[in-house]
Amino acid sequence: MPRGRPPLRIGAHGKITRTSIGNGTWLARCRFRDDDGVVRIVERQTPAGKDDRYGKLAEDALLEAIEDRRTPTNSEIDGTTRVSALCRIHLQRLEEDGRSSVTLDTYRFAVGKLEKKIGALRVEEADGGRIDKAIRAMRQDHGATMARQAKTVLRGALQLAVLAGAMDRNPVADVSRIESKARPKGAAAVTADQLVNLLVDIRQSDAKYDDGRTLAEYCRDADLADPIVMFVGTGLRRSELMALRWEDIDEREKLARIHAKVVRVKGIGLVRVEDTKTDAGARLLPLPQFVMSMLAARSLDPRPSNDGVIFPSTTGTLRDPSNFGKQWRKVREHFGLPDTSSHSFRKSLATLIDDASLSARVGADHLGHAHVSMTQDRYFGRGRQHPEVAAMLDRTLVQK
Incomplete structure (x- = not known):
């Protein structure tokens, strides 16, 4: 029985053909097996x-x-190696080290844009000036966030060249700091009074939504009410909330075990992964009674779920955190909360913890932050009045 064409090795190409397309121009093409094992046609x-x-x-x-x-x-990295090739190696290493698929997709997208700036640059040409120019062009064309992502990948990629002896020092160290043109806005905080009103209105409001339903009917039909109650009572991330299973709830101890998240993987779709954003993200959360009451009522009429999650999609599959955000944005202005996101509830809980004179460490543990400084700097409310400071000064400095 005759054998088929022998498979190409990874990194190898097949026979090159040349075809005249007129006016002194030719087309050269061949089969090439990429690093992912897929054979593709390459032509120039x-x-x-x-x-x-x-x-x-x-x-x-x-x-x-x-x-x-x-x-x-x-062993093959030298001065003639393309910077783009180093970026691919670095991303492969990050994948081997267990970096999340969402992060890797983000980095790959940034590298795709970066290659248009320095795709042909070789290690021996990658000085601080050229790298800085490329990063600044990234900020101009794609924003500060993507420029920072590209800088992060470049730092790791060029460090491979340093380790291989192809360059003396990493030129990314000479790149100027990437400043945003506008101050980051962040999620809007929600006051305690607004949260109290929301917990009532989301189930009882008879105000009309755009399509004629009441707000309460919209929230019931879109399955917004119960997740919002869970957000307010736990400060969970959206990805964590959508991954929460019934088996993760300890009714007797009133605890929720947080140990997974729902993410979208390119080429696959939504998946539930046994992982958290940080090591501190794996935690046991005490649940307030109003959350336990919501879960008890929901358990009497649970939504069909293929994965056993508490908050599935309407078809029983994993619920997309991004789609949930879109549904909330459609209705939030009707509740008098036009700038809030699901992250706002997380930030609000942090501020309530601060107001109750609980420590930043308590807030960090509850929210799953790896660093207490993150809780203090980004989540605790700032810019508020503190009359207790004036009272303290009166007690301390005013002579009796």
Whole structure:
């Protein structure tokens, strides 16, 4: 029985063909097996403005493109290695180290944009000035956040060249700080009084929504009320809330075990992963009685779920955290909370913890922050009046 075509090795290409497409221009193409094991067709034309009599220039361009697609091993990294190839190696290492698929997708997207700025740059050409220019161009075209992501990947990628002896120091150290053009707005905080009103209105409001239903009917039909109660009472992240299963609730001890999240993986869809954003994210949360009452009522008429989660989609699959955010944005202005997000409830809980004179460590443990400073700097409310300071000064400084 005749054998088929032998498989290409990863990083190898098949026979190159040249085809004249007229006016001295040629098309060179071949099969190439990428790092992911997939065989793809790669092709290149004669460079513009060149007279390519036999197609040699087109083939040279194709071979250069193939070389760019190959990911070198550590021993092959030298001054001629493309920076884009180093970025691929670095991302592969992050994947091997268990970095989350969401983070990797974010980095890959940023690298895709970055390659348009420095895709052909070689290690020996990657000085601080060129890297800084590329990062500043990223900020100009795609914003400060993506520029920071690109800078982070470049730092790790070029460190591989340092370790291989291809450069003396990492040029990313010379790149200027990336400043945002506008101050980050962050999630709007919600006051205790607003939370009290929301917990009532989300179930009882007879105010009309845009389609003629009452707000309470909309929230019931979209299954918003129960998740909002859970947000207010726990300060969970959206991804954590959508991953919470009935088996994670300890009714006797009134605890919720937080140990998973729902994320969207490129090419796969929504998945529930046994992981949290930080190590501190895996935690046991005490549940207030109003949350326990909500869960008890919901358990009497649970939504069908393929994964056993408490808050599934209407079809019983995992619920998309982003879709939940869109549903809340449609109705939040009707509740007098036009700028709030699900993250606002998380921030509000932190502020309530602060107001109750509980420590920042308590807040960090409850919210699952890896660093107490994050809770203090980003979550505890700021810019409020503190009359107790004036009272203290009166007691201390005014002579009797």
